[in-house]
Structure formats: structure tokens, C-alpha cells
Amino acid sequence: MAGIPVETSAHVAAHRQKAAPNEGILHRGRLARLAIWSALGGAALALSLAACGGSTDVGNLDAIDVVDAEADAGLTTADDAAAPVEDGSSGDAADARPNECEDDGGTITCGKGECVRTVPACVGGRIQTCTPKEPSAETCDGLDNDCDGEIDEDVAELTCGVGTCKTTVPGCLPGGVTNTCTPGAPGPKTCGLDNDCDGVMDETGPMMMPGTPVSVRGFNVDAIAEMKPAATTTSSSLDLTAHVLYTQTYAAVAGIAGGLPNSGTILANGRQYQLAPFDKSNMLKLGAGQEGTLSLVTPASFASVSILGFATEGSTGVSVTLEYSDGSKDLSTASLRDWYNGTPSIIYGFGRVSRTDDAEPSFNNPKMYAIDVNLSCAARTKVLKSISFKNLSLNPAPNVVIVAVSAGQP
Ligand SMILES: [Ca+2]
Ligand SMILES: [Ca+2]
């Protein structure tokens, strides 16, 4: 046995330093065999140590090489210089060497979403490592492209429409379906919002319905006959042929149909108007070119104003000026149709009579009409104190007759 090199722990350490990484740790089975060699060749230990004590054994018969060549025969399938090997003795102590494994068909899975990769856990006795696939930008496809565990989560939202029609929806629907954006439907204008979705903040709101009566003063004629004879219960006719209106009480006494409601309340088009008392001035009559003003008994803020009136002896234009407590005014113009046969009318069928002979009720005529004024958003915050009118006719004939005012609250 003399001359057979023997590995010691010191020798093994030296061997490890120059060994390939996969041979960095001595196989324990080899250590067991080393013990036998030590016992048999104890006398040669000193010689062996001397032979292996140098800084290199390149070109020399290395102690481990020798051991492997003789002791590993039949036990391993490759030498230490080759890749680590599977020695077929699964689970025994000899298999504890790192990076060695059993080729049992097992796999390793790593990554999330589209980055998932599965590799064999063991190839050629070597434990394998698993590297996930490269992520990509998240797109709407029902997949987790960027491999963060969430599907389609970074697809941008869709926005469309303007004003109150503006709509925002998810860019991607479940299942990877690209969404579409549909703007909301336009609605009635409302102050401070772009409800009609034209990109401009609305400066006017809706007409406020129903309107409620606004008590005003400033009427200049009593043109409602509440009792016979009309000449004594009215102060002025409304046209060139001495006609005035009459009440239901007058009609009952006169034995004729029609007549304005004794309550003086007129309901039409969702608005309520209240006639002034029948025994006082109850209409504003303006001849061609004339102006007149109705003052609110209680100034207040309104969203819309509706003026009940008509013209006689023909239709005519009329200017309407809303006057606010801060001194500002809103001017608009309208036309008032003749009280016979104009359309559309607010009310008709109440008849008229002559101040001189109490005759000629006519039940499809006369008619009354409405001038509706929608206040601007800014004007709705103001206090309306009066409404002035001007008969725009240049001819002497048509008269403007204003009967009542109704208004909607903001
Ligand atoms: Ca994702
Ligand atoms: Ca995706």
C-alpha cells in the first residue's frame, strides 16, 4: 500500500480551492472511502502530504483523482472534473451534495401572468433555476401583460362629451374587450352648468313652471265690468268701439254666457295669473308710442316672468323692460296680437261687451296672450322691482293692454 496518496482534510481543502465550482465540496461517500485508504496507508501519509502540499498539482496525479478512479468505479457515472452526477442512490447521505438532484420529472414554476415560466426542476442531476419571462406593457386583452398579478389594470380610461354630458368609462371591459365611450344626453339648461353640452356654461336656465301671480300696481284703466251697466263699472274702453271685458257675475245678471272668473284667477299653460280687483284700475292700456310701468308690491327674485295681455285694433310690438333694485335693466321686445283671432292664445271664451249698450258678447273672442321672459342666470339673483312697457306702434290705432303678471321662482 505504500505510495498510494491519501487525502486528509487539509488536502481536501487545498483540492477544493482549485476545483471547479461543481466540485467544491467533497462527496461524503468519497470521504468514507478515504478513511479506509487512510487506515491501509498510514505509513505513506507523510509522503502523500508532501506530494500534495504544493501550490499546484497540475500535471500530477491528484489524490482525489486517484480516489475517484479507484473508489468511485461503479458508483458514479462521471468523474469529478465533469458535471456533478447522479449516483443512483436516491435519498441517501451521498446525495446531500449541493446542486445535485433527482431527475424525477418535477418542475419549477415562476413569475405571474404572461411572465409565467415552467422548467424541469432537475436536469442531468443539476438543480435548475427558473427565470420569469420579460413583462410587456399592459394592453386590453384579458391577460396580465405586465405580470403584476392584475389583468388589464393599466388600460387608460375613456372620456367623451362635455358639460354634464361628459362621461368616463373604463378603457377595458372584463374579458379583454375594448370599451367604447358614449356621452350622456343633453338636458334642459340650468344655471351654472353646461346642461346642453355645447361646451359653454349656460347663462340662462329653464323657464320656471308653473308661475305664480305677482301682485303689481300701476294699472291705469278699469276695463272689467263686474255689474251692469258697464258704463258705470268701468272707466275706459279698450278699443275704438267702446268694448270692455265683463265678469261671470255680470254675465249672470245680463243673462249672457262667458265672463271672467269672479275669483279673478286665470290658470293657463301651467301658470297662474291673478286679475286686479274689478272695481279698481285693473289693466294697463297703452296707446301707440305710450309707456307705462307696473311696480311689484313685493320686489323679489325670479327666474322667469309671464305677462298676460293683448292688443286691440290690430297687433303691435311692445318692449318689456325688467327693472331691478340695483338699477340695472333687462330689455326685450315682443309682439302682442290683436284680441280677435290670434293664436296661440292663453285664454278665450270670456266675451266682451260695449260700455254703451252692454251688447255683443262673443265667446270665441276676445283672447289673451302671454309674453314669456326667461331671466338670465345673473338676473335671477337680482331683485325685480318693476316692469315697464312701451307700445312700439307708430300708428294711432293698436293699443297694448297688460292684464296680469305671473313669475317663476329661481
Ligand atoms: Ca397587470
Ligand atoms: Ca392585459
Ligand SMILES: [Ca+2]
Ligand atoms: Ca351650454
Ligand SMILES: [Ca+2]
Ligand atoms: Ca270694474
